[in-house]
Amino acid sequence: MADKKNWGVLAEFDTPKDIYHACESIRDEGFKHWDAHTPFPVHGLESAMGLRPSKVPWIVAAGALFGATAGITLQWWSMVVEYPAIIAGKPFFSWPAFVPVTFELSVLFAAFGAVFGMLGVNKLPTFNHPLFTSERFKGHSDDKFYVSIESRDPLFDQRKTKKMLKQLGAVHVEDVVEEED
Amino acid sequence: MSAHANAVDLSDAQAPANSIWKKLPLIFAVIGVAGVALAFVTVGTDTKQFWYSYLTAYMFWLSVGLGGLFFVLIHHATRAGWSTVVRRVAENYMITLPLLGLLALPIVFGGMDDLYHVWVHPAATDLFVQAKTGFLNTDFFTVRVIAYAVIWTALGLYLYLASRKQDVTGDPKLAHGMRRVAPFGLILFALTITFAAVDFMMSLDPHWYSTIFGVVYFGGTFMAIASVLALTGMALQRTGLLKNAITTEHYHDLGKLAFAFMVFWAYVAFSQFMLIWYANIPEETIWFAYRATNGWEIVAGVLTLLHFVVPFFFMMSRHIKRRNLTLAIGAVILLVAHYIDMFWIIQPAMRQHDADPHFSMHIADLLTFIGIGGLVLAVFSWRVSAAPVAPMKDPRLMESLDFENF
Numbered sequence: 344m345a346d347k348k349n350w351g352v353l354a355e356f357d358t359p360k361d362i363y364h365a366c367e368s369i370r371d372e373g374f375k376h377w378d379a380h381t382p383f384p385v386h387g388l389e390s391a392m393g394l395r396p397s398k399v400p401w402i403v404a405a406g407a408l409f410g411a412t413a414g415i416t417l418q419w420w421s422m423v424v425e426y427p428a429i430i431a432g433k434p435f436f437s438w439p440a441f442v443p444v445t446f447e448l449s450v451l452f453a454a455f456g457a458v459f460g461m462l463g464v465n466k467l468p469t470f471n472h473p474l475f476t477s478e479r480f481k482g483h484s485d486d487k488f489y490v491s492i493e494s495r496d497p498l499f500d501q502r503k504t505k506k507m508l509k510q511l512g513a514v515h516v517e518d519v520v521e522e523e524d
Numbered sequence: 525m526s527a528h529a530n531a532v533d534l535s536d537a538q539a540p541a542n543s544i545w546k547k548l549p550l551i552f553a554v555i556g557v558a559g560v561a562l563a564f565v566t567v568g569t570d571t572k573q574f575w576y577s578y579l580t581a582y583m584f585w586l587s588v589g590l591g592g593l594f595f596v597l598i599h600h601a602t603r604a605g606w607s608t609v610v611r612r613v614a615e616n617y618m619i620t621l622p623l624l625g626l627l628a629l630p631i632v633f634g635g636m637d638d639l640y641h642v643w644v645h646p647a648a649t650d651l652f653v654q655a656k657t658g659f660l661n662t663d664f665f666t667v668r669v670i671a672y673a674v675i676w677t678a679l680g681l682y683l684y685l686a687s688r689k690q691d692v693t694g695d696p697k698l699a700h701g702m703r704r705v706a707p708f709g710l711i712l713f714a715l716t717i718t719f720a721a722v723d724f725m726m727s728l729d730p731h732w733y734s735t736i737f738g739v740v741y742f743g744g745t746f747m748a749i750a751s752v753l754a755l756t757g758m759a760l761q762r763t764g765l766l767k768n769a770i771t772t773e774h775y776h777d778l779g780k781l782a783f784a785f786m787v788f789w790a791y792v793a794f795s796q797f798m799l800i801w802y803a804n805i806p807e808e809t810i811w812f813a814y815r816a817t818n819g820w821e822i823v824a825g826v827l828t829l830l831h832f833v834v835p836f837f838f839m840m841s842r843h844i845k846r847r848n849l850t851l852a853i854g855a856v857i858l859l860v861a862h863y864i865d866m867f868w869i870i871q872p873a874m875r876q877h878d879a880d881p882h883f884s885m886h887i888a889d890l891l892t893f894i895g896i897g898g899l900v901l902a903v904f905s906w907r908v909s910a911a912p913v914a915p916m917k918d919p920r921l922m923e924s925l926d927f928e929n930f
Contacts, residue, residue: 386928431804439798 350473350521351493354513359385362488365511366391376493380483399460406456407449414445473521532925537912545909552902559895563888575635576874581892583866585900589624591749592617600706608924609769616907620900621680625673632669643730652731672716679709694917728873732811736796743789748862750782751855772846773927779845790832814876819883823868831861
């Protein structure tokens with residue numbers, strides 16, 4: 344028998360304008376564990392939500408640096424330390440010849456950083472989400488705009504939060520339950 | 525969703541009667557003529573020095589004119605929205621191409637003996653150059669340069685006049701026409717910039733050849749125009765034009781283009797170097813050998829630093845590209861690097877056959893740079909003072925004003 348636990352609340356809005364202003368208010372209230380769900384990108388919503396810049400660029404930079412270091416080290420070790428051979432009368436450490444491999448490894452690991460960093464930051468793959476228990480939430484891929492606030496947020500109060508969302512112009516507010524087995 | 529949407533005031537797109545832009549055309553023209561004339565005086569009997577200085581400055585400013593043409597062509601070919609508000613600025617640089625075409629004629633009718641002596645008067649024993657005289661001869665060279673000038677002028681005039689006509693009529697068919705012409709214009713652009721780079725710069729040492737040479741010049745060209753557009757946008761806004769129309773978003777994108785083509789230049793320039801260095805065939809490596817000895821190795825080092833290493837790390841962050849001051853610093857670094865690139869490619873050819881092959885600079889280098897630059901900017905500021913600095917009735921102007929990066 345599965346336990347049911349309150350995950351949070353879901354508020355539905357009719358227009359991008361409504362959700363934009365609602366997000367500004369929720370941001371100013373100081374909520375931390377909440378999100379907005381829209382069927383298309385709403386310009387400026389990230390600043391209305393007070394989101395900080397993405398961490399992904401730093402992961403990409405770290406990947407690129409790792410790739411470059413690995414590329415140079417690999418070629419230096421194999422061409423200078425372990426298997427030194429004279430090729431076309433050039434020095435052992437012929438750096439121009441090492442640039443293509445170094446460059447390609449930087450790009451490869453930067454791309455790994457971008458793809459896997461993005462997946463990690465987004466906590467993907469996530470196979471299910473409590474919001475999918477809501478029938479109305481299906482509108483998020485059609486013509487409705489949603490804000491969800493999680494119960495683990497320190498400011499969360501089931502009654503007060505729902506009242507606040509209604510006041511912000513939500514056309515429908517409901518509880519979202521999480522099934523645990 | 526942001527505050528400025530749909531409410532941009534474009535009444536400041538036209539320079540008012542008391543604007544400094546009304547005076548600048550004359551000032552720049554005087555500086556231009558004086559610069560070239562003074563350069564001619566300072567070299568005395570050393571006409572070779574004059575023509576090498578002239579060619580270096582010419583290739584730099586040709587980048588700005590051709591860059592403007594490319595920016596406008598790529599804007600139409602890709603049906604771009606974001607760049608509409610800065611397109612007129614690029615068009616005003618593009619319309620310097622008729623002048624730049626004329627400025628190529630002194631090279632053809634005055635500088636051939638000094639610049640291209642090796643293939644204008646090929647030695648009977650020089651089999652390398654003898655084999656190339658079917659292409660590299662004075663008559664064919666003259667025809668080619670005139671053809672470049674005609675093609676650049678025709679493309680520039682058509683795109684400029686159609687865009688100006690749309691200011692008045694607002695007819696979207698004009699935009700469609702320019703979009704139809706743009707892909708063919710891009711093909712003509714690619715062919716002419718490649719052949720022009722080969723004719724003007726690579727043929728200085730006709731023994732040497734590189735198939736990617738035109739692409740290297742193109743990379744520097746697009747980088748230069750993106751930097752010039754960013755700086756010009758700031759200059760226009762400081763003088764009271766387009767104060768609300770050009771936003772951080774447009775500067776950010778121009779910064780991204782400048783950064784991208786700085787890296788592209790580094791990629792192709794290094795590719796050119798590495799293949800020649802690796803194969804180590806004497807007639808190919810000699811070109812780099814001249815440019816990596818006798819003080820030129822310092823120029824090459826500074827070029828590597830300013831054209832790649834410094835701007836790569838400096839301009840990578842979006843915060844740098846979204847602040848006017850830091851973007852301007854980056855753009856100036858890139859333009860200085862582009863001039864050094866032209867200097868490093870062109871000038872060693874003058875000295876390599878002389879008694880003294882060492883690196884040196886002549887006052888004529890500076891004077892021709894100011895001179896040709898003055899003439900180009902005279903045409904540019906004349907167009908700024910005479911017409912709106914934004915395509916006023918372009919169908920995608922609103923999209924451009926509202927543009928935001930994610």
